[in-house]
Amino acid sequence: MTHFDLAIIGSGSGNSLITPEWDGKKVAIIDGGTFGGTCLNVGCIPTKMFVYPAQLAAAAVDGARLGVDSVTAGVRWRDIRDRIFARIDAISDGGRRYRDEELDNVTLFSEYVRFVSPHALVTASGEKITADEIVVAAGSRPVLPDTPGMDLPQVHTSDTVMRIDELPARVLIIGGGYIAAEFGFVFSAFGSDVTVAVRSGALLRSLDGTVSERFTAEASKQWNLQLNTTVDSLVENADGSVHAVLTGPAGESALDVDLVLVATGRTPNTDRLDVAAAGFDVTSDGRLAVDGHGRVLSAGSPVPGVWALGDISSPYQLKHVANHEARVVAHNLVHPGDLRTMDHRFVPAAVFSSPQIASVGMTEEQALADTEARGVELALAVQEYGSTAYGWAMEDSTGFVKLLAEQETGRLLGAHIMGHEASMLIQPLVQAMEFGLDAATMARGQYWIHPALTEVVENALLSLKTTEKPGRNRL
Ligand SMILES: Cc1cc2nc3c(=O)[nH]c(=O)nc-3n(C[C@H](O)[C@H](O)[C@H](O)COP(=O)(O)OP(=O)(O)OC[C@H]3O[C@@H](n4cnc5c(N)ncnc54)[C@H](O)[C@@H]3O)c2cc1C
Numbered sequence: 001m002t003h004f005d006l007a008i009i010g011s012g013s014g015n016s017l018i019t020p021e022w023d024g025k026k027v028a029i030i031d032g033g034t035f036g037g038t039c040l041n042v043g044c045i046p047t048k049m050f051v052y053p054a055q056l057a058a059a060a061v062d063g064a065r066l067g068v069d070s071v072t073a074g075v076r077w078r079d080i081r082d083r084i085f086a087r088i089d090a091i092s093d094g095g096r097r098y099r100d101e102e103l104d105n106v107t108l109f110s111e112y113v114r115f116v117s118p119h120a121l122v123t124a125s126g127e128k129i130t131a132d133e134i135v136v137a138a139g140s141r142p143v144l145p146d147t148p149g150m151d152l153p154q155v156h157t158s159d160t161v162m163r164i165d166e167l168p169a170r171v172l173i174i175g176g177g178y179i180a181a182e183f184g185f186v187f188s189a190f191g192s193d194v195t196v197a198v199r200s201g202a203l204l205r206s207l208d209g210t211v212s213e214r215f216t217a218e219a220s221k222q223w224n225l226q227l228n229t230t231v232d233s234l235v236e237n238a239d240g241s242v243h244a245v246l247t248g249p250a251g252e253s254a255l256d257v258d259l260v261l262v263a264t265g266r267t268p269n270t271d272r273l274d275v276a277a278a279g280f281d282v283t284s285d286g287r288l289a290v291d292g293h294g295r296v297l298s299a300g301s302p303v304p305g306v307w308a309l310g311d312i313s314s315p316y317q318l319k320h321v322a323n324h325e326a327r328v329v330a331h332n333l334v335h336p337g338d339l340r341t342m343d344h345r346f347v348p349a350a351v352f353s354s355p356q357i358a359s360v361g362m363t364e365e366q367a368l369a370d371t372e373a374r375g376v377e378l379a380l381a382v383q384e385y386g387s388t389a390y391g392w393a394m395e396d397s398t399g400f401v402k403l404l405a406e407q408e409t410g411r412l413l414g415a416h417i418m419g420h421e422a423s424m425l426i427q428p429l430v431q432a433m434e435f436g437l438d439a440a441t442m443a444r445g446q447y448w449i450h451p452a453l454t455e456v457v458e459n460a461l462l463s464l465k466t467t468e469k470p471g472r473n474r475l
């Protein structure tokens with residue numbers, strides 16, 4: 001048995017917890033998977049490294065509308081893949097070697113562990129680890145439905161699909177969330193024939209209703225979108241392709257594809273850690289229960305010296321949230337008398353598809369319920385990209401900014417953007433919400449560059465017709 005001052009389970013966001021304050025103290029970092037975790041190896045970073053070349057490929061098609069005739073002569077999948085993973089694998093390997101070989105006080109365990117008591121772990125090979133402080137940053141993993149054929153080698157999740165050898169000619173994506181929207185775009189822009197089978201009647205249903213509805217309409221122009229459809233079975237054909245049987249509104253149908261991507265959500269890795277052995281609380285959706293400071297709970301009370309962060313415990317499966325939570329826990333570990341609190345009030349998110357989507361705060365449905373409960377009026381504006389000069393330049397007919405605010409105070413409650421660079425356009429709205437800037441002050445208290453696309457945000461703010469007096473007015 002080895003005893004440590006600090007043991008961290010998970011080398012994704014958990015890796016950033018080893019701050020200079022731990023120099024000279026004994027630290028264990030434990031990861032049974034690839035060093036660096038999901039975002040680096042199989043998540044945010046490689047997906048966006050595929051999305052960017054996909055945007056270049058798609059631009060050739062889109063250009064014709066504006067009089068620019070160009071063709072994408074081809075997409076070198078292997079070259080793209082190898083460029084991406086040459087970079088990523090080197091970062092993962094460098095990080096692992098730094099922790100394993102260069103830091104005297106840090107021990108790396110490349111094994112899965114489980115709890116045997118609140119401060120004791122056992123590795124898969126039977127080694128016992130105890131620690132004064134334990135941080136659980138063990139993330140989440142893809143969930144597979146129990147459809148027959150899920151074990152075929154042609155069936156992938158986001159964990160494996162980015163490393164395949166050939167661009168598949170025909171792809172079936174199961175699911176209608178973030179991963180389906182992003183890979184649907186990548187594969188179709190690269191030239192695959194994409195079918196997306198969604199159980200419900202719309203894509204991205206967790207987002208604002210207007211966004212979900214308008215994105216679904218756009219997606220149906222790009223992919224063979226099968227709504228209200230379940231995939232009943234997958235069987236391998238003699239030629240190595242997959243025969244899928246689907247049931248939709250028109251009854252049963254069949255489809256032959258070369259690859260199936262399952263994107264039906266991710267589940268926290270709580271079950272594989274045997275947290276029951278330590279008596280930790282688990283939420284109804286399977287997350288490790290924590291208080292606002294990141295302390296793991298047992299029977300509703302914080303367990304001294306046990307913390308959690310990121311996908312294993314967070315209500316948001318997003319890397320910027322995991323990073324924020326890691327910064328809070330890193331502080332709290334070394335300042336027990338001055339605990340910081342995680343801030344989940346204004347969490348933005350973006351879907352890097354086509355069109356791109358970004359959102360922060362309440363959906364319209366949530367804002368209606370919220371304002372009604374508080375007896376205040378809701379102001380709502382939808383501003384089309386096409387109503388601004390830059391939107392004309394783009395001949396844009398789909399992009400929009402939707403804002404929700406308290407009418408009397410102009411306090412922003414939610415912002416939802418669909419269209420070109422939505423993930424960047426949203427940031428001033430995140431800032432306004434975080435720092436309490438009202439809509440009128442934001443619109444008229446600063447210059448907006450003409451004719452930049454940001455004017456669509458300015459105009460959306462003005463369209464809100466809130467009644468507050470601007471705190472600062474340049475006019
Ligand atoms: C395809 C995809 C795209 C994404 N894109 C984005 C994006 O664009 N923007 C965004 O904000 N978020 C994105 N995300 C989400 C983001 O990747 C996660 O929210 C984030 O990586 C979670 O970090 P974490 O530190 O909690 O867990 P992870 O990074 O998953 O780290 C957990 C680590 O714990 C290890 N582990 C698990 N169980 C054990 C155990 N019992 N013993 C030892 N080790 C264990 C795992 O091997 C893993 O390395 C994406 C996710 C996916 C799958």
Ligand SMILES: NC(=O)c1ccc[n+]([C@@H]2O[C@H](COP(=O)([O-])OP(=O)(O)OC[C@H]3O[C@@H](n4cnc5c(N)ncnc54)[C@H](O)[C@@H]3O)[C@@H](O)[C@H]2O)c1
Pocket residue numbers: 145174175176177178179180182198199200204205263264265266316317318349350351352
């Ligand atoms: N850009 C980003 O920030 C980004 C990108 C990718 C992933 N992520 C994170 O990773 C998480 C997981 O992504 P995801 O797309 O797998 O999950 P998701 O929760 O976004 O979507 C899951 C989809 O699968 C459907 N589904 C669930 N069970 C099903 C079943 N049995 N059969 C058919 N459909 C089923 C759901 O209705 C939903 O449409 C996301 O929630 C997100 O937090 C973020």
